Amino acid sequence: MIQTILLKSRPEGKPSISDFEFVSEESSLTIYQGQILLETAYVSVDPYLRGRMNDAKSYIPPFELNKPIQSGVIAKVIESKNEKFKEGDFVSGMLPWKTKQVANGEGLLKVDPSKAPLSAYLGILGMTGLTAYTGLTQIGKPISGETLIVSGAAGAVGSVVGQIGKILGLTVIGIAGTDEKIDMLKSKFGFDAGINYNTSKDIRAEIAKAAPNGVDIYFDNVGGPISDAVLYNINRFARIVICGAISVYNSKEVPKSISVQPFLVKNSALMQGFIVSNYAEKFPEAMKHLSGWLAEGKLTYTETIVDGFKNIPKAFIDLFEGKNKGKMIVKI
């Protein structure tokens, strides 16, 4: 029995369970020369997938209706007719949401479960860690002693960005949505300060207090009113790394914010969007640092692991309510 999750309808606003369709097939899969048979072990759910559910031009084409959704997956090779892979290997790659599937090995990387837990290859040693490292270093260009503020700080990427910031000698402030998350940022991830945007009466003033020397780098995962509040606190030559805008992904109307242009011109500041694949040439350097810091205990991570293939859509939807701490992963 093979199960697949299709995009049934394009979400309007917040995605709902009914936007997804489960299909079961009673079939045994046959592989031919060059192919491998994969059994899915872990599926990554990520905010950026929301964008691909719209029928809009973007850096990657939209998901097609009634076709499988895909995301980062860790799978086990259960049969191989490809010399690069053998039975029992684990691989990571962008794959459809299926319990089993045939692949030709293209775009798949072998991962080593003896060096780190398999789920880490979807997180800190995968797209999450690479996104945090490349965005912070290539756009943020941190200089020891500067002040970094991170929104969505308790999320998968945000918590890694903050820790790398500390390793690089920055003062690090995190913004998140519950006191429990704020505590975790400080006690587990070593952030210098945290701001709870749900209980704060004046985020702009709290940022000013937490960053008395102003903000040099803003790693932005959320957009919206939180980002507006940060803008009032940026320094001259500030760098704003736009990694995501989760606060507006579900907007039905084009969201409005304060005009950023006067802030950027007044401060000679930079704002740059990116996706991790822009910096593919930096991946070897990033992996060397990330795995080294992880081994030295300088870097830690949090996962929210949900059980069961049938819970993938719900785990995805929960991202938009901040139910995850760190990387959200579904274990099959």
Added chain:
Amino acid sequence: MIQTILLKSRPEGKPSISDFEFVSEESSLTIYQGQILLETAYVSVDPYLRGRMNDAKSYIPPFELNKPIQSGVIAKVIESKNEKFKEGDFVSGMLPWKTKQVANGEGLLKVDPSKAPLSAYLGILGMTGLTAYTGLTQIGKPISGETLIVSGAAGAVGSVVGQIGKILGLTVIGIAGTDEKIDMLKSKFGFDAGINYNTSKDIRAEIAKAAPNGVDIYFDNVGGPISDAVLYNINRFARIVICGAISVYNSKEVPKSISVQPFLVKNSALMQGFIVSNYAEKFPEAMKHLSGWLAEGKLTYTETIVDGFKNIPKAFIDLFEGKNKGKMIVKI
């Protein structure tokens, strides 16, 4: 009789004549060793001065109330006790709005009226040209064949940006506010296309039509709804040069626009504010190109020259109604 213009009150919204005060002194100025006596010849009025009239932290300190306003000035040396300058020399520099004054020569550059008209040193061979050149080359990073769009295109900086864009092999589209200006962009400055934002029913669609391959570089002098319309048309890896935001300088409330973050992340695009002095190390290269292109006839410029010291405030106010074509200068 020496006349001076003071900032009498900080404008709320659009500046008005009553925000300025004229003071006359019956005094003869005496100079001491190292000093020079200057007679003002030309005064530059520029949109960025509006920002300095607010009592707000910015890259340069605000003007003080009841003190002289200052801007770019060309003056004639009428007496000298400084070995670097002799009587009859002309100098350019940031100087107070006074008909005559004593200076020590610091920060003043000699300019040569035999090589270009004196007013050009406030424009195409001064801050205007340097701003256009450095913003376009250092942030816009143009590649021959790309598409450049310029807002405030008939303004001092905008018209130079468009011409440099053509010299560098770009397709150049200008946005301006009258049909007369659009004609000038095309016939005098060689722009490929122009859009009149005052008569356009759908700027976003007109940009899409004028830039069928999308927008690679946006040189933004205005901000506001025009910039919103451009955002819908940017390409992947677009560079948005924020030179000014004249459309919102007079806003009494914090202006709102569409949220730029989703556009930047979707397109891996960059938006960067600057002031010309950030790129001081590029000035010799810029001057070499600008004066060379000017001599070869590849670069031309338009000035709006207003007569009389008493008309400086009005000339400044007229900038915000688009009454100037090209650089606005007051001849004393």
